[in-house]
Amino acid sequence: MELDETKNEYKVWAIFCHLISFISFGIPFGNFIGVLTLWLLKRKESDLVNENGKEAINFQILCYLVGTICFLLWPFGFGVVIALFFCIYACFEIVLAAIKANQGQVYRYRYSLRLIK
Numbered sequence: 054m055e056l057d058e059t060k061n062e063y064k065v066w067a068i069f070c071h072l073i074s075f076i077s078f079g080i081p082f083g084n085f086i087g088v089l090t091l092w093l094l095k096r097k098e099s100d101l102v103n104e105n106g107k108e109a110i111n112f113q114i115l116c117y118l119v120g121t122i123c124f125l126l127w128p129f130g131f132g133v134v135i136a137l138f139f140c141i142y143a144c145f146e147i148v149l150a151a152i153k154a155n156q157g158q159v160y161r162y163r164y165s166l167r168l169i170k
Contacts, residue, residue: 066095067105067154071147074113085113104159107169108150112162116143 070091074084092106119139126132146162153160 060099063099063101064155064157066091066099066102068151070102070106070109071150071154071160074109074116074147075144085110085117088113101154101157101159105150105154108159108162108165110169111165111167112143112146112150114168115162115164115166118166 070088073087073091076087080086088106088109092103092110096103096106116139119135123132123136123139126135150160150162
């Protein structure tokens with residue numbers, strides 16, 4: 054999906070919608086709260102930021118669900134393997150989404166729960 058907004062300011066905010074999950078990684082619930090806060094503050098200013106923010110929030114919800122499953126399966130050894138592969142996948146997807154946002158486009162995560170529409 055390509056939007057006609059190409060102002061650099063909005064592109065930067067759209068990029069931050071995805072990359073803020075890396076910045077706030079060490080804070081409990083930081084990746085979700087960071088994305089949600091940024092989206093709530095900037096969603097009405099730009100369709101580009103609004104759409105990228107919704108995609109980022111939906112993906113972070115999926116990350117929490119996978120993290121919970123990994124935590125529950127950790128004692129059996131499966132959680133370690135799933136967490137490792139999903140972490141690599143999530144980093145790859147977030148970087149791809151940031152690149153698309155820099156091009157003024159909205160990246161649709163391949164595997165994401167579309168709870169916020």
